[in-house]
Amino acid sequence: MDLLSINTIRTLAIDAVQKANSGHPGAPMGLAPVVYALWQRYLRYDPADPLWPNRDRFVLSNGHASMLLYATLHLTGVRGVDSDGNVTPDKPALSMDDLKQFRQLDSKTPGHPESHMTAGVETTTGPLGQGVGNSVGMAIASKWLAANYNKPGLEVFDFNVYAMCGDGDMMEGVGCEAASLAGHLKLSNLCWIYDHNHVTLDGPASYSFSEDVMTRFIGLGWNVTRVADANDLEMLGHAYETFLKTKDRPTLIVVDSHIGYGSPNKQDSSDSHGEPLGVEEVKLVKKFYGWPEDAQFLVPDGVYDQFKKGIGKRGAELHSNWSKKFGDYKQQFPELAEQLDLMQHWKLPQGWDKDLPTFPPDAKGMATRDSSGKVLNALGKNIPWLIGGSADLAHSNKTNLTFEGAGDFFPDEYKGRNLHFGVREHAMGAAVNGMSVTRLRAFGATFFNFSDYMRSSMRLAALMETPSIFIFTHDSIGLGEDGPTHQPIEQLAGLRAMPNMLVLRPGDANEVVEAYKIIIQSRHSPASLVLTRQTMPTYDRTKYAPASGVAKGAYVLADADGGKPDVILMGTGSEVHLCVEAYEKLKAEGIKARVVSMPSWELFEKQDAAYKVSVFPPNVTARVSVEMASTFGWERYVGPKGKMIGMHTFGASAPLKDVLKKFGFVTENVVAVAKEVLGK
DSSP: OHHHHHHHHHHHHHHHHHHHTOSOOHHHHHHHHHHHHHHHHTOOOOTTOTTOTTOOEEEESSGGGHHHHHHHHHHHTOEEEOTTSOEEEEEESSOHHHHHTTTOTTOSOOSSOOTTTSTTOOSOOOSTTHHHHHHHHHHHHHHHHHHHHOBTTBOOOOOOEEEEEOHHHHHSHHHHHHHHHHHHHTOTTEEEEEEEOSEETTEEGGGTOOOOHHHHHHHTTOEEEEESOTTOHHHHHHHHHHHHHOOSSOEEEEEEOOTTTTOTTTTTSGGGTSSOOOHHHHHHHHHHHTOOTTOOSOOOTTHHHHHIIIIIHHHHHHHHHHHHHHHHHHHHOHHHHHHHHHHHTTOOOTTTTTTOOOOOOEEEEEOHHHHHHHHHHHHHHHOTTEEEEESSOHHHHTOOOOSTTOOBOBTTBOOOSEEEOOSOHHHHHHHHHHHHHTTOEEEEEEEGGGGGGGHHHHHHHHHHTOOOEEEEESOSGGGGGGOTTTOOSSHHHHHHTSTTOEEEOOSSHHHHHHHHHHHHHOSSOOEEEEOOSSOEEEOOTTTSOOGGGGGGSOEEEEOOGGGOOSEEEEEOGGGHHHHHHHHHHHHHTTOOEEEEEOSOHHHHHTSOHHHHHHHSOTTOOOEEEEEEEEOTTTHHHHOTTOEEEEESSOOOOSOHHHHHHHTTOSHHHHHHHHHHHHTO
8 A cells, every 4th residue: 555655646746747748757756655654654744734833844845846745735635724824624735636737827736836825835945955945944943942932841842844855955055055054053853855866957967966965964964864765665764763863963864766766768867857758658657557557647545545544643643632732831831822823823912013212313323234233122022933143244234132031043052032144145045934934033134235145035935925034234335345246236126126025225213113113014025124334314203204104115204395396306225315415405495305215115016096196296207316226127216307326337445435426426416416307
């Protein structure tokens, strides 16, 4: 029955790929026994509740093998989850019809697994290295939850994280960063299963990859074991048991497998990697498996029951025992239990916004990275599961949580709230996503220019609709002496082009407060908070409009008498004060101007037409945008008769005042350009 069940996984994958005429059949054919052994005998998972907080996590990092996961979710009877986040006992995560719609429009079975679309998929994978990176964040979350919420005799968190990966994950830089971080942190609850099949999409792996992976991982501080035959269930069991017995480091299981196993013409070949086997080859494969050659999407009698008697029964018992334990936990520690319930439902504790700072008017002001640090610490006190860190730049990013009890997350010391990612921006981004899908409110920070190193992780956060928080400082040519290598130019435009990424570049300290309020209440979008190193004025809100306007993305900060301006000056971040200073000078000359602070284009675009017109009256065509970044995109707001003050080259290395003067970011230039668009 084991072999029959394994071959069912294989043939469902083969049939779905063949029907779609698209996909990757080879990996599911080779790895079916590996997944079967894990799910049936070791994975602590209840198919009746894919949201059980203490379930083991299974991540398919080599997401091109998606049918391996889809077939497993179907056969194990994993239940679905509705749009409100409730388990649907009467509906499966994936029906047989869903498998038949593999890679079709609006199906639950896209080409690569997507967590926001398909219950049972823990995280969105496909870009190689991302899944293993996420798995490190999940393992961090498990260790942190255990350290902060477990009580003697009531250990409610101890879940393990398993990640299936391949040669591509081993080659991608993010995978190397993630492995290094995991080894350093001694994440003994983390197991990577390496599909060692000697094949990549272009041909034999030897064309491009010859390193000794096992030795490398030993050097990274991992326990390493090997299974010489992916079809050997007994040896796979020994490997999983080795992982479960290892308490001082993560484990890598190297599994020698045959891609396209059972295919007489395509086994061990890249031909079975990225395209269907073909009708005739499918028949030959099924003959090898002892399968009816013309049967499609066949689940033989007894297979569903086999999974029910395996993971179904075992998972239900484990879940039931945990639920009883958690019932006792709720009675003894009701406040902690309430926190866990809020966490699982993306809710915030009562009083999450108490004692947030209000910054008084100050002509000198402060850098927004400094005000950010103060707000972040206030939120950290109020939200016990707000956790994060920096890529070796915490003191520069001002992201250290310094309140009493915050602490540090170190190897074997897992209670702290401050994570130290080291110079591993991409692994940080992926790990933050992993923590986020585990329902922690997680943040990662670095210089804005280095967002490029973690962009694909940020993109996946936006795609999977998880509210990861990305904090970026040193946001412009305002860095001065550090020069063009560190001065971001095109990054703002790039992030604004990313669907479902909320970008906020606040214009003073109180705008920072409002930005955090928006970010921390977000449930389905990640956010990028873009902050300055240099100081900027804190506005007198009795003279200028309240900072609460940030909630609408753009608002009128200062206006002409009667609300009828001749020219509109608009900016973000540190450039808003240039607009304000120019506004005052123009006003003194009798020229009616309006200042619009635009911290978030995304939020502004969600406003209704009436509000947009109230901010940008169509009859006012004299407009000037001011931003120390690429001007790309500002055309929509300045219009054909407006002007854009921005960057068209990389920056320069020089003292700040000299850099700003060189590129025209001085009040006098804003005034001059405003007069130019007015024809004066």
